[in-house]
Amino acid sequence: MYNIGIIHGRVSEEEIGMYIEEGNLNCFNTVTIDKNNLSAELENKDAILIFPNNVDSEVAEICQLIMEIKMNSESFIWVVSKIYDEKKRVVYLQLGVDGNISTECSPRELQLIVKNALDRKSTYENQSVSQKDGTKSNESLPELNEKNLSFVAEGEEVPLTRTEYRLFKLLLSNPGIAFSYEELYRKVWNKPYKNEKYRVSNVVFHIREKLEEYSLSPNHIKTVRSVGYMISE
Missing domain, CATH: 1.10.10.10 (Winged helix-like DNA-binding domain superfamily/Winged helix DNA-binding domain)
Structure with a gap:
């Protein structure tokens, strides 16, 4: 089972909980992340879902979270927003998130987006291990x-x-x-x-x-x- 970290920004946990339940995101192991202990909380997380409230005063905090996640893990990152704001979406993409998703997108669609990406990564990693086991790499060490x-x-x-x-x-x-x-x-x-x-x-x-x-x-x-x-x- 994939491990998904949830960062709720200023959106209520109750609201996010309803969204997760409706989209069957409980098929993942979902855990709310403590932003004050971010580096430790990121361990063993396959993906991070950030739910911002989309107010301008929150943008700097979201950007900082994205940079810290990128620095401390290799998890997928998606930002799930209520409001479509092109400028914010572009900024988040420039910082390295894997996608912006509107809550107008059905929760089930979000679940499939996350699952398909993680399945594809898992398949690629398994193939890489098999190829490495079957053939000796010609790539020399630096x-x-x-x-x-x-x-x-x-x-x-x-x-x-x-x-x-x-x-x-x-x-x-x-x-x-x-x-x-x-x-x-x-x-x-x-x-x-x-x-x-x-x-x-x-x-x-x-x-x-x-x-x-x-x-x-x-x-x-x-x-x-x-x-x-x-x-x-």
Whole structure:
């Protein structure tokens, strides 16, 4: 069963509960997310549904939520709004949500949109695992250049910040072995870990962006759910 996080903004929980029940969204494991503990609440969530009240004063809060979700998880994100507001919808899409849905859309339609996307992702991930098990990847691991604070992969040299370099070097030191968020934080920042998962996720996010920018596979760094990250062998 898929795990769906619900963020209700300023819409009442009762109203959202009726919408969920009507659309048979209870076929998912739906959980209300505490916005004040967002990074921890995002663990093991396959998708996030945000229900804003669509007042202008709420837009900044919704944008901040979207950015934090993108930084700390790989969950699908949909914004479910009562009012069609093109400007807000475009802003949310620019921040990376997977879609805007109006409550004029039937709850059943929303349920199918979410289910179809998650089913497709699950099928793709299963196929990728099968292909990896059946054939040995020809993709070589990146080579680090400590002098330039960069790495070279497939003939491309990619510049990194000092923190990105330290984290990537640590992951590359043991391909196929998962490093926890705590271990990565302590060894890269040389500080005690106080649930700074978001800092680790942010650095990994930027490394993956650079991999994609240079047409390299961001899948070099694999997310290990509820644990941390590892380099794919």
